[in-house]
Amino acid sequence: MxxxxxxxxxxxxxxxxxxxxxxxxxxxxxxxxxxxxxxxxxxxxxxxxxxxxxxxxxxxxxxxxxxxxxxxxxxxxxxxxxxxxxAPLQDDAGAEVEEEGYGMNDVFTDEGRWVSRPSAWNDPAKATENAYFWEALHGCIERLAPKQRQLFVLRELHGNSNEEICNEMGISMTNAGVMLYRARMSLRQCLELNWFGQRPTQEKL
Amino acid sequence: MLNCRQISRLFSRSQDRPLTFKEKLSLRLHLMLCGACRRFAGQLRFLRQATVLMETRAFTEEPVKLSECARERIKRTLSSCGNNESAV
The missing domain is CATH 1.10.1740.10 (RNA polymerase sigma factor, region 2, helix turn helix motif)
Known part of the structure; x- marks a missing residue:
């Protein structure tokens, strides 16, 4: 060089x-x-x-x-x-789940309908201009169960494919899919509660 | 027809791998008819975009810093490593 x-x-x-x-x-x-x-x-x-x-x-x-x-x-x-x-994945409580379980009983009814409908998020693009939004998102990611957080970070932040993650971690695609699903569901709920739910009405007052 | 629980899983899966034709069709059909799941899908899309943005943007704005102590330690390690190399 x-x-x-x-x-x-x-x-x-x-x-x-x-x-x-x-x-x-x-x-x-x-x-x-x-x-x-x-x-x-x-x-x-x-x-x-x-x-x-x-x-x-x-x-x-x-x-x-x-x-x-x-x-x-x-x-x-x-x-x-x-x-x-x-600490292999199997030690993570409920990581090995049957296809129907997924641990979302508080989100969906037995018939598979939303218990409470996802709320309308007020101008998400604008939220990204707000420094507190990033704090909220960061906090939500931090609060994920450790292995969910790791998978989510590897997948979404580092941009690894599911295949890469599964190969590296020695876990099945099904498991990875379930964990990512749970992570996304938690983050969605967390953002709804901590950002999109309260903030817009507070600002209007 | 798939219910909302199944659709939420299917949509999450669509962010990890391409869906089959049949899966795509069920997803599209359900989203056409169900406002709640349309919202959900939009939220997951946003979550993904925001996470990617976070890497490029929020990191430079957050006040978290290496402690002075850690900084010194790393500096020492690096320079001792450099000295060893030039000595060889």
Whole structure:
């Protein structure tokens, strides 16, 4: 890779720049997945170390942050895989469910109708302009059951396919589908309660 | 005809893998007739968009930061690693 700086100088400064520029970002990213401050700090360190060691492979085509986030995603996946090995999915209460169960008895009647209809969400696009909305969404994701949250983050935030997640975690597609379904149902309900339900009427008053 | 519970599951599945022709048809038919599920579907779509936005946007605005202590520790580890490498 051509560079105007002598290799030693480049190597000496780059990682510290990364820590200053992207350290907090990577930390927040990690924290959302693992919800453990010490673990998140370790993941940032591992990521920067790996980036430092693999800096030759950085071709400059992607933005630095994207490149570092990619490394962090791998580290998070490794970490979650280790957690899964230590506490297999079957230990998660009710993760192994029969097709009909799905644990949504408070949401649907026995006949499969909505117990309470989903309410109209007032201008969701506008909500995303409000900093408190992100706090609410963040809080809702944090409150998910740990394994649901991990699957949801891997799927929706990291953009892994269900196949990838199942292969990595050694769980069945059915299980992954059930957990993601539950996560989405909880998040929907949580946002409805904590954001879209109360806020608009309060603002009008 | 599928009920709302089944439709909610089917719609969630549609966010993870392509539905079969038959599944698509049942979903579309139900959504045409059921306002509650139309709303639900819109909410899940929004949830997905918001989650993706969260990565690019909310992260830069949140006040959460690495602690000074962690920052120093990482800096030390990185520089010791750098020194080792240049020594080799």
């Amino acid at each position: 051509p560079s105007s700086l002598p290799p030693d100088e480049r190597q000496a400064t780059a990682p510290e720049t990364w820590l200053d520029s992207y350290g907090d970002y990577l930390y927040r990213y990690a924290l959302l997945s693992v919800r453990d401050e010490t673990l998140a700090e370790d993941l940032v360190q591992e990521t920067l170390l790996a980036a430092f060691k693999g800096r030759q492979s950085f071709d400059g085509r992607a933005a630095e942050r994207t490149w570092l986030t990619g490394i962090l995603k791998h580290k998070i996946l490794d970490q979650l895989r280790r957690q899964y090995r230590e």
